[in-house]
Amino acid sequence: MTFTVGILGVPLSVFNPNDASKPLDQLTETPRALRAGGLLEVIRNTGATVKDFGDVKLTYNKNAKTFDELKNAFSAIATATERAARASDFLLVLGGGCTLATGTLRALHKVYPHLHLLWFDSHADFETPESTHSHYLGGMSLAHVVGAAGDPPILKGEQVTLLSGRAANWAEISTMREFGVKHCPPENMTEWLQTELPPVDLYIHFDVDVLELSSMPAVDIPYLPGVKKAEMVTALKIIAASKKLRGLELTVYNPYRDVSDIGLTTILQLVETCVKELVTQQVVPAHS
Template structure:
């Protein structure tokens, strides 16, 4: 079922990167900000799990959530909440990176670089299991772009059954039609966009699809799939998160998904 008949988006904001609060994270008018709980002392994954629990609870109260977050790891929370309503949820993931590292193969240990692998169940000991997240089968995942991969991450994706495509509208349409009439969680990291068009990104990946091309990909997804939930990882450095160019990119990307943002 195409997205044009779906419910309106419920806008939420999760203003953190890993376990760090982003004070100047842009908050559109009418958005619900996920209340930040008190975090325990201890390892970062344990602190992130507390944040993810709060995000899961907030997302679960929304009919059709569109989440703005400071990292990709928050996808874990969004997906866990949505699986309560859509056990067959598929994933369409736009990212310049694969996010398919695990603690065993990561060269940096960067936790958000494991976000997609976590959704597939490849990082079972990284976080606690309080969210009730069920692994998504590789065959239900479409990864768009992923032009910047670590060598071991490349090998892991090659031996997986994750369906990789270029970030092109026709490829998005074809991949979603291949998945069939299942609800889809759409995830987009802003670094999938050509680095020259997203100044201040935490992990710029150089030349890539233009912002206009990614808008076309999102429009194709909206026209083809039943988008049950979405997350836009606004992975700018904290001092750039609320720049005019950053807000403009967020506004354009969410508009391509059918959401109309205004800013206070």
């Protein structure tokens, strides 16, 4: 029996209104850069079969200041995500910025109704239209998923755990508690995964700025100190060994900041670790 990994590129990235240099536009190149960097070959070498569904074709306002302005993009992402998820044992989404989660999770919640989201990020991404100073949608992306930033929720707060979130401010922490989102700080991450990982279908949102700069310099908004690569390897092994992991989305890797391919090497190692464990488990999920 073969284990199939679906690959889907989602080159969505909106600008940060406070950054005149607009570097986040470079995140639209992430799917291309990861494929060119050997990602598919690394996955095949684990024994998995790869189905590459290409990139979602998107037209949207890169200066969007509301999620409603991105509704057509989210719809396109959701349609492509559902198709790829139903045709795969494990879905690997190559982003893009964190706002893509609204599209991917709309689909994945249909495919896996009891899904639990593991959101790895140095930031909480839990600003709201009322609390934000920057009006950057990426900083509200997790809040939007649970209905704290306007629009109906995609997931209930209790279906979400933020891991790390070291940069979370008190307003974000307060709102997360109000909505029932769990928060696991980095120093408790391994223990939490070993003892409290929910026994349901799991999906990982992996913002690569959660990692320390020495292994992931290719980010636009770093927050120190990050999680060590070895700790993240352990985390992914634990999650994959649960036999419940259905997919992972990679966000905010900026290939233009990765002049020595350090970040690329880290991503390849982490994906290889995760897929190897999944291939070992050989668990085929039941799609709803």
